[in-house]
Structures are given as structure tokens and as C-alpha cells.
Amino acid sequence: xxxxxxxxxxxxxxxxxxxxxxxxxxxxxxxxxxxxxxxxxxxxxxxxxxxxxxxxxxxxxxxxxxxxxxxxxxxxxxxxxxxxxxxxxxxxxxxxxxxxxxxxxxxxxxxxxxxxxxxxxxxxxxxxxxxxxxxxxxxxxxxxxxxxxxxxxxxxxxxxxxxxxxxxxxxxxxxxxxxxxxxxxxxxxxxxxxxxxxxxxxxxxxxxxxxxxxxxxxxxxxxxxxxxxxxxxxxxxxxxxxxxxxxxxxxxxxxxxxxxxxxxxxxxxxxxxxxxxxxxxxxxxxxxxxxxxxx
Amino acid sequence: xxxxxxxxxxxxxxxxxxxxxxxxxxxxxxxxxxxxxxxxxxxxxxxxxxxxxxxxxxxxxxxxxxxxxxxxxxxxxxxxxxxxxxxxxxxxxxxxxxxxxxxxxxxxxxxxxxxxxxxxxxxxxxxxxxxxxxxxxxxxxxxxxxxxxxxxxxxxxxxxxxxxxxxxxxxxxxxxxxxxxxxxxxxxxxxxxxxxxxxxxxxxxxxxxxxxxxxxxxxxxxxxxxxxxxxxxxxxxxxxxxxxxxxxxxxxxxxxxxxxxxxxxxxx
Amino acid sequence: xxxxxxxxxxxxxxxxxxxxxxxxxxxxxxxxxxxxxxxxxxxxxxxxxxxxxxxxxxxxxxxxxxxxxxxxxxxxxxxxxxxxxxxxxxxxxxxxxxxxxxxxxxxxxxxxxxxxxxxxxxxxxxxxxxxxxxxxxxxxxxxxxxxxxxxxxxxxxxxxxxxxxxxxxxxxxxxxxxxxxxxxxxxxxxxxxxxxxxxxxxxxxxxxxxxxxxxxxxxxxxxxxxxxxxxxxxxxxxxxxxxxxxxxxxxxxxxxxxxxxxxxxxxxxxxxxxxxxxxxxxxxxxxxxxxxxxxxxxxxxxxxxxxxxxxxxxxxxxxxxxxxxxxxxxxxxxxx
Numbered sequence: 001x002x003x004x005x006x007x008x009x010x011x012x013x014x015x016x017x018x019x020x021x022x023x024x025x026x027x028x029x030x031x032x033x034x035x036x037x038x039x040x041x042x043x044x045x046x047x048x049x050x051x052x053x054x055x056x057x058x059x060x061x062x063x064x065x066x067x068x069x070x071x072x073x074x075x076x077x078x079x080x081x082x083x084x085x086x087x088x089x090x091x092x093x094x095x096x097x098x099x100x101x102x103x104x105x106x107x108x109x110x111x112x113x114x115x116x117x118x119x120x121x122x123x124x125x126x127x128x129x130x131x132x133x134x135x136x137x138x139x140x141x142x143x144x145x146x147x148x149x150x151x152x153x154x155x156x157x158x159x160x161x162x163x164x165x166x167x168x169x170x171x172x173x174x175x176x177x178x179x180x181x182x183x184x185x186x187x188x189x190x191x192x193x194x195x196x197x198x199x200x201x202x203x204x205x206x207x208x209x210x211x212x213x214x215x216x217x218x219x220x221x222x223x224x225x226x227x228x229x230x231x232x233x234x235x236x237x238x239x240x241x242x243x244x245x246x247x248x249x250x251x252x253x254x255x256x257x258x259x260x261x262x263x264x265x266x267x268x269x270x271x272x273x274x275x276x277x278x279x280x281x282x283x284x285x286x287x288x289x290x291x292x293x294x295x
Numbered sequence: 296x297x298x299x300x301x302x303x304x305x306x307x308x309x310x311x312x313x314x315x316x317x318x319x320x321x322x323x324x325x326x327x328x329x330x331x332x333x334x335x336x337x338x339x340x341x342x343x344x345x346x347x348x349x350x351x352x353x354x355x356x357x358x359x360x361x362x363x364x365x366x367x368x369x370x371x372x373x374x375x376x377x378x379x380x381x382x383x384x385x386x387x388x389x390x391x392x393x394x395x396x397x398x399x400x401x402x403x404x405x406x407x408x409x410x411x412x413x414x415x416x417x418x419x420x421x422x423x424x425x426x427x428x429x430x431x432x433x434x435x436x437x438x439x440x441x442x443x444x445x446x447x448x449x450x451x452x453x454x455x456x457x458x459x460x461x462x463x464x465x466x467x468x469x470x471x472x473x474x475x476x477x478x479x480x481x482x483x484x485x486x487x488x489x490x491x492x493x494x495x496x497x498x499x500x501x502x503x504x505x506x507x508x509x510x511x512x513x514x515x516x517x518x519x520x521x522x523x524x525x526x527x528x529x530x531x532x533x534x535x536x537x538x539x540x541x542x543x544x545x546x547x548x549x550x551x552x553x554x555x556x557x558x559x560x561x562x563x
Numbered sequence: 564x565x566x567x568x569x570x571x572x573x574x575x576x577x578x579x580x581x582x583x584x585x586x587x588x589x590x591x592x593x594x595x596x597x598x599x600x601x602x603x604x605x606x607x608x609x610x611x612x613x614x615x616x617x618x619x620x621x622x623x624x625x626x627x628x629x630x631x632x633x634x635x636x637x638x639x640x641x642x643x644x645x646x647x648x649x650x651x652x653x654x655x656x657x658x659x660x661x662x663x664x665x666x667x668x669x670x671x672x673x674x675x676x677x678x679x680x681x682x683x684x685x686x687x688x689x690x691x692x693x694x695x696x697x698x699x700x701x702x703x704x705x706x707x708x709x710x711x712x713x714x715x716x717x718x719x720x721x722x723x724x725x726x727x728x729x730x731x732x733x734x735x736x737x738x739x740x741x742x743x744x745x746x747x748x749x750x751x752x753x754x755x756x757x758x759x760x761x762x763x764x765x766x767x768x769x770x771x772x773x774x775x776x777x778x779x780x781x782x783x784x785x786x787x788x789x790x791x792x793x794x795x796x797x798x799x800x801x802x803x804x805x806x807x808x809x810x811x812x813x814x815x816x817x818x819x820x821x822x823x824x825x826x827x828x829x830x831x832x833x834x835x836x837x838x839x840x841x842x843x844x845x846x847x848x849x850x851x852x853x854x855x856x857x858x859x860x861x862x863x864x865x866x867x868x869x870x871x872x873x874x875x876x877x878x879x880x881x882x883x884x885x886x887x888x889x890x891x892x893x894x895x896x897x898x899x
Contacts, residue, residue, distance in 0.1 A: 035664040037671060086861070093664035094595055098807070099860055101597075101671075101800055105853030108797075113846035116839075220796070224675045227668065235665070262683050269676045276656050276669050358755065384757035396755070398748040401741070404875060408738070409745045413757050419766050422737035423730060429738060437875055454874050458748075469752075476756065 002134040007254045009132065013141050014264075015249025016148030017207055021222070022229040022241035023155055024199030028075075030172040030236035031192035034083055034096055038104035039200060040223030041111070042078065044216055046071045046201035047208040048111050051122060058123075060143055063205040071201020072194045078103055079193035104220075112216035119215060122208045144206050151199065152242055159238065164191055172236060225252075225265065228272035234282025243283060247271075311336045311480055311511050312388075317356050317366035326352045328535045330366070334480070339502060339512045341526030343519070345556055348532040350515045351393060354484050357513075358390045359383040371479065385413070387479035391486060395465035399458025403449070403468050406457050407440035408433070410475030436475070443471045447501065463490045467498070474505070481505075483514040487521060499525055531556060569713040571830060576720035577781050578805070578821045580727040583814060584774030585802045587731060590811030590870070591740060592767045593747030595663055597670035597799055598653055599775060601677045602646045604794035606776025607783035608688055609645030610638040614698045614784070621696060625689040635700035639723070639780045646776015650769040658764055660750070674796040681791045693790015697783055720781055727774050731814055734770070743767055744812075797849060801825055804856040810866030819868055828852070 025039050036042075049070040050063050078100075086099050128139045159165035167183035168191065207222055208214040229248050233240025248268050256264035275282065312334035319327050327349040334340045342350050355361040357368055359380040367376045370386055378386075398406050414436075415421065416429025444450050447467060452460065457468050466486060473481060486502075487495040499521055502512065516522050522529060523543045531538045531546055533555040539546055546552045581603055588596035612629030615621075620630070633641075657669035682691045701715055734740045742763055745753050750760040783789045801824065809820020832848055859866065 035668055037668060082857075091860075093662060094667060095860065095864065097595070097597075097664040097667040098803070099857065101803075102853045102857040102860065105797055105800060105856070106850050109846045109849035109853065113839075113843055113850065117842065220675065221679075224672050224679070227672050265679060266683070269679070272672060272676075273656055276659070280659060280661055280665070280669075360751070360754075379759075380751070380754035381757050381759045384755055389757075390755050392751065392755075396749055396752045398745045398752065400748050400870075401744055402872060402874070405741060405744075405873060409741060409753070410756055414738075417738035417742055419734070419739050419770065422734045422739035424733075426736075433738060441877075454872070456872065472756070 003257060005133045006135045007250065007257050009135055009137055010141075011250035011253035012145055012246075013137075013210075013249070014253055015246045016145045017203060017210065018226060018229045018245035018249055019148050019242050020151055020199050020206070021203035021226045022233075022245045023152065023238045024196040024203065025226060026230040026233070026235055026241040027155070027168070027199075027238045028079070028192050028196030029230075030238065031168045032079065032171075032189045034079065034087070035093075035100070035235075036079065036083075036196075037097055037100040038078060038107060039226070040220035041104040041107040042071065042074055042197070042200050043204040043207070043219030043222060044111055044214070045074055045107050045219075046204035047122070047214050047218065048114065048216075050201075050205050051120060051208070051214075058209075060140055060209065063209065064147065064202050067201035067205035068198040069201070071197040071199070071204065073197070075193045075197020075200060076190065079197075080190050084189075108216055108220060115216050119213055121213050123212060140209065144210065147202070147206070151202070155195075155199075155238055158195075164188065168192060224272070225268040228268045228275070231280070231282055232271060232275050234284035237282065237284045240282055240284040309336045310334070311371060312357070312513065313367075313369040314353070314357065315367045315369070317353065317363050317368065319352065319356060319361055319363045326535055327356065327363075330356075330532070330535075330537050332530045332537050332540050334511060334513050335528075336511050337506065337509055338528065339506050339514055339526050341522045341529035342513060342515045342532065343517070343522055343529060343556065344532035344538075347534075349535040350532055351484055352535075353532070354390060354482050354513075354515060357383070358388065358482055384476075387476075388482060389473040389476050389478040389480075390482035391466075391469050391473055391484055393484045393488065395462060395469050397457040397460075397465050397468050397472070399456065401457060402454050403444070403457055403460070404437070404440055404453045406468055406472050407443065407475050408436055410472035411436050411439075412476045440471075440475060443474055447471060463494045466490060467494075470498070470501075479511065481510060481512045483512060483516075485515050485517065487516060487518055495521065566710045566713060569710070569717050571826060573713070573717050573720050573781075573785055575821060575826050576717070576724045577778050577785070578802075578825045579724050579818060580774055580781070581778035582802050582805050582809075582817045582821045583727050583731040584771040584778065586806055586811060586814075586817045587734060587743075587767050587771035587774070589803065590806060590813075590817070591735065591747065592743040592764060594658065594764060594768060595667035595670060596768070596771070597667045597803075598657065598674040598677070599802060600794045600796065600798040601653065601674050602649060602772040602775035603779035603782070603798075604677065604681075604789075605649045606642035606646040606779030607789045607794070608694075608779075609776065610642040610780035610783045611694045611697045611789050612688070613641040614638040615694065615696070616698075625692070625694060626686050627689050627694060628687060632698075638700070638784065639777060642780025642783075643773045643777040646779065647769045647773040649776075650765070650772035653772075654765045654768045658761075658768060660761075671796060674799060678791050678795060689790075691791055693788060693793070695788045697787045697789065699784050699787060716785060720785075723777060723781060727777065728814065730770070730774065731817075734767075735812075735814065797852075800856065801852060804852050804859075807856060807859050807864065807866055810868035810870065812870030813868060816866055816868035816870070820866070824852070824855070828855070 021043065025036065029035055046067045050066045053066055054062060082103060083096060083099055086096060091099070130137050130139065159169055163182055167181040167188040170177040170181050171185060171188050204219065208218065225248065229244035230241045232247060233242065233244030248271055251271065252264045252267040255267035310333045314333070315331050317327055317330040318325065330353055342353065344350055352361065356363050359378050359382065362377055367374060369375065370388060373386070375383055375386055398409065414432060416432050421429050441450070441453070444453055449467060452464060457465060460468065470486065487498060490498065502525060506512065514526060527542050528540055529543055529546055530540045531552050538555055539549050539552050585596060585599050588594045588599065612627060613631050613633050615630045616632040617630035618626055653673060657666060657673055661669060681688055684690070688694060700719060707715065742753065742758060746760045746763050753760045805820030805824035806817060808823055809818065810816025828851060829848055832844055835844065
């Protein structure tokens, strides 16, 4: 029983982290049709910025706020300014992918240059621990789950109840529909970059705090699992990312508990490979050629 | 035609393509339902109908681009239902596309060379071997390509990038490329769309010449004057179904066809 | 100094082979081979595991599979074969008819997974510590100084380069190469003309993979060590940047890129007065690579030596030979 509970709680904790980042990644793709391969490095950048500003022992809420703000700003710079410039010039999918890779290299290795030979320890103010049914959980882990839930609800409300959200959904379906929602396509895209950046930043700092340390490759390491969650649910679909995050979070935690700890990441890899082979458009996509992902 | 297995199913002698009960759907919408018609050897058979009638979908079903839910396609007596596009092409059916589908990064001559029926010299092994093994055959193909270009009067674009040509010229390149394979059946998906009238007429003349030389074609087309000039018989589709099949004169007297397409607010 | 230059020449040769292989994937066929480094890595490991003796012979300070201690040239053959073989699973997973950037991401993620696997499974290739003491070809056959051996190795590299050049050039000029370029432009048209685009792409993925594997085998035998940190995902983009800078779809462009990017930029910075901590310059090299990639994508995406138009000699002039002719800006050279 304790085992199941442990899998459940820590599975949901993993899912929470994945959901925040995954929804950010997939929402931005859904609205702007740009696959941002620099997302992992942006994640890392937000951790560095937050750490730089507040030091190695920080208040969780402050960290999230700083993370969100820096994430939103960097994302806007990268997405709207740099990638946008290439898009306005008529660059196509693979060209844009290479642009995001170039940005990823610049960001990740600039961070590596800054980091130097040091390792940074990163903790939130000492969390208290609880025991739930025999499983020891820290308060920061519970906070992460709570934050994720709030973020998911907020995203849901944004998408369903606001004009901007409607415009985002319209753009994701068909760009020409955006104008009829009363928001300009440019503004909708900018909003998507901002929002995904904010989610990226929050995910980053929570990831760093959760691991207790970080390096210049933290984000790109996490990117595989993040991509797995987004791809599983259907890339471009925020609800898909939530579903994907939940599935991967729980399955990988179960694998870690039942088989061995190293299987936590292996499980995510296997799921990703299986999705790419069997159903690359993801669970929630209606048919194969949606978004022209699969010819 | 050839009396192979399934010749009985192929229908009357002279039938090259037999489509029977084809149906398919996209995301809940039935695009084609119970399409049945034949294409006879040596004809330019027209396929007409209002937008959304399912004409291009039928071409996709025959060429293998889309898998049918039900029904069958027989070519030259052999069943080809459900074969993949390159397998269908290898039977001798070559199709063109609604948007002129040329290889933009290659010259017109290179485009035509790719059009030839698959040959031994184009394998990876041949590429790693001595040039002599394939250069002679390639020279032969080049000669044929230049002949086709000359026939269409387009020798001077032989070395132009296909992607740099005008829309009408690209359609011609796609057609010439299809001819390189000496297909038994040519599926043309709106070959004149967006082409200026003078060019359309000259393309029509080429198609007539090809028919007189014995080539069979199935042509989707909106421009009814061209259909009248070129096609006999003509198949009419509407809302995913085949309404009728016959000569233009017969169809123009068919009330159902008039209501759906030809009369009043029908047309294109 | 001479030792340094011969070593540089060896690295240039190894990079040439790798970059020409990537050009087959990316330049000629339009495959977004963002997992390319994995082909080289697998080749390197195959050469290492074939050339090394079993772990026990070294006191078992490393754990790995294989250890067959085979002599030259078998490790290099194994390297090329491994690069070719790994193309099959990579192709089956990521080379579906996915849209270009999605395919790129799939490949990138496979590259990350491969690194994770090598790090995690320590019994396979000794995990993060990597393999060391890899025997070199002809070691012990000649009693040579360090300088002398370099020349031998340079000769070996040169032979492999010629082989790679012969393969890449043969493919580029052949009807097969033309089909690959057709697949790059329009897969649907290729199908409509009776060829199987998936089979074509897989065959070139395998061939380019073999070249990448060979380059990995040579590299491993030269530096005698190989670990996951030698083949992280950015390495693919070192080669890719070289192609973007030098020019795709032609051997000269690949060669120019091989010289400018991995050699000139990386080696030139090695000679800057050492500043900061050790390793800082390496990080900055990568920042520079990213910046150069971005710059070329903006200013000159076709590269310094773009692919040239192929013009045939007109009928009447012997067997029609396809020779790439200069495609001058806007105009074209009339064949005589």
C-alpha cells in the first residue's frame, strides 16, 4: 500500500514538473507553429538568472516569480524577435529548427562559460516534511504539485474564458481565424511566447530546487522527458501535455520503484520512442495529418 | 485487353481501369461513397463535378495515396486496390497533381530523367560502381527527354531550374516527366487549372495527339469546354457519388446531372 | 610544430569523412539528421570494443562488452558497419514521414537518449568514464617516434578520405543521387514515378552512417579514448554548421566547411592566450559556433560554395555525362 501511495505521490510530483514545462512547450508550438528546440536551454537560463539574483537559498515563491518573469522576457526575445525575424523572411520549418538550435547552443554554452568548474547547490528555504500514509513528502514537493494544479487551471481558464485564449485556440487551429477573434495574430503569438516562457521559467526553478543542484545542461537533460510528455499527448495540445505529463510521471515513477531507480528516465524514453513509432501525432490528435505533422 | 486473372471482373474488353464501389472517409466525413466507373483503352475519360464532389479523392484512391474503406480498383485485369503509390506507379499508372509537383531544385532535364521507368542503373550499387555501367542507358534517356522537350517546343528551358519556371511551364514539365515513363494510364488532376487559355489549348492538342497514339487518360477538369473537346466518355460525380457516365451529349440530356452540375447555377 | 600540423591534418581528414557523410543525409537527401553524432559515436565504440582486449586483460578497471582485440583493419571495418547498422533503428523511429522540424526534434531526442544510455549502462561501454587505452593500428609493427607514427596515421586517414570521397562523389553524380535529390524536393512525386522514397532515404541513411562510423573509428584510434562527453548532442551541429557555412550538396562545400569550422575556428582559438579557467575557451567556442550558424542562416544560408546546377552535354557529344557546372549568380554556363 505504501508502495502504491509512494508511486502515486511522487508520480504526481514528477507529473507536476513535466506538466508546467510541457504545457509551456506545447502551447507555444500550437499557437506559433514553431518547434522551439531551445526550450531546454531557456529552462536552464531561468535557473541561472534566478540563482544569480537571489542566491543559493531562496524562497520558493520568490524563485517562481523571478523564474516566470525572466522566462517570459527571454522567450519573447528569442521567439518574437529572433525567430520572428526569420519567419518574416519566409524561413521554413527546418530552417527555423536550426535557428532554435543555434540559439540553444549560444545560451547553453554561455551559461557553461559562466558556470565554470563550479557546481551550484540550489535549495529553497528548508522545507518541512510530512508523512502521508507512511510516505515522507516535503512541503516544497507538495507546493510544486499545488502550483502545477493552479497553473493548469489558470491555463484552462485563459484558453476557455478569455478573448486572448480564444484567439490562441483559433490560431492553433487555423491562423486565418485569429483576426475574427478580435486579437491580432502578432499579439496572439507574442502572448504565446510570453506565456510559454513564464511556464518554462517556473518549471526551471522548481526543477533546480527539486534536484538540489543544477548545471548548464540541466535543461537539455530534462528536455527529453518534457518532449516525451508533449509528444505523447499530442504536440500543440495543452490538454494533451497535461495528460502526457500525468502518464509519464506515474509510469516512470512506477518503473523506478518496481524495477530500479535508473529506469525512471528509461521508461520515459521508451514511451517517447513508442509514440514516435506508433502514433507520432500523439493521443489527443484526431487524425494523422492534423497540423501536417505526419504526411 | 489482356485476359489475366480477374479479366472477368475487369468488365468489357478494352477496359483498362475498373473502379468498383470505392469509398473512403476523412475524419467523419464520407469523401467518396460507392464510386463505380470504367476507363476504356485509348480514351481520354473525363471526371467532372462540382467542388467537393470527391474527384481528386478518387484519383488519390486509384493512385494509392489514400486507402479505400471499401471497394476495388482493377487495372489491366489485375487488382491494385490498397497498393502503395510507388507500387501503383510501377503497374504503369502515372499521375499528376493539382498543384504542379515538380522537383524545384533540379533542372527540367533532370526532372524528365527521374520520370523514366525505374531502371537498374539508378540503384545505390550502380552509383558505387563504374560509370560505364549506367552512362549509356542514361544517354538514351537523355535523348528521349530532349525529344519530348522538342515535341513540346520547350528545348530552351531544358537547363532551367524547374522551381524557377512559371506555373504553366511547371505543369508542362510535370506532364512531360510523366510521359517519360510511357505510362499505360495517365491520371491528370486538373492539368489546365490556372493555365492561360492559349497554353491550355496547346496542352489540349498534345493530349489529343497522345490519345491518337494510343495512350489512355483519366482527366479531372473543371473547364467544361475543354472537357467537351477532349473527353469521351465523361464521368460525373457529386457529393462523393458517381451520378452518371457517358458522352457529353448524353450527360447534357441527363436531368440528374443538370441539377447537380451542368444546368442553372451548376457549371464550375 | 610538425607533430602539431600532422595531427591537425589527421583531424581535418576525419572531419571531412564525417561531413561528407552528413552531406549525403542532409545536403543531398534533405534528411534532418540531427542525431548524426550517434552514428559517429557508435562507430567509435565499435572500433574500440573490437580493438581492445577483454576487460580482465587490463585489470578490469573498465567494464565493457566485447574486447576482441582484433588487428587492423577489422576495427575500422566494424566501425563503418556499426554506423551503417545503427541507421536502421534510427531510421525506423525518426525517419517517418514527419514534418521537417518534428523529424529534427525526434532525431535530437534520440541523440540525447543515446547519451543517457551510454552514461547509465556502465557495463556496456564503461559509462561516463568512457573507454581508454584503445590500441592503435600498426602499434608495435613499426618502432616509431611519436612524430613518425602520426605520419603513418595520416596516411591511413588519407586513404579513408579518398574512399569517402569516392563514395560521396559517386553517389552525387549518379542516377541514384538524382533520385535522392528528387526525394528532397518532393516525396509524393517520387512515389508517383514508381520509386519508394522510404527505401531511398533508408539506403542513404545507412550509407552516410557508414561514413560517419568510419570517421568515428579513425577518431577513436587516433585519440585512444572515447566517452560520452566526446559525443554530446551539440557535436552534430558542429558538422551541420560546417555544411551550412561551406555549402551543401557538393563535396567542395563540405571540404571548405570542414576546414573552416572544426579546424580553423576550434584550432585557432586554442592559440589564444589562455584566459579564465581551463575549459572556458571550449565553452566560448560553442557560443561562437552557435553565433556563426545563426549568422549564416540569416546572411548566407546556401553557404560559401552553394550546390551547382547540373548541365548535360547536348546530344551528339558522346555518352551524355552529367557534370556539375558553375551556376553563376543568375546566369548559367552554356555547355559547349
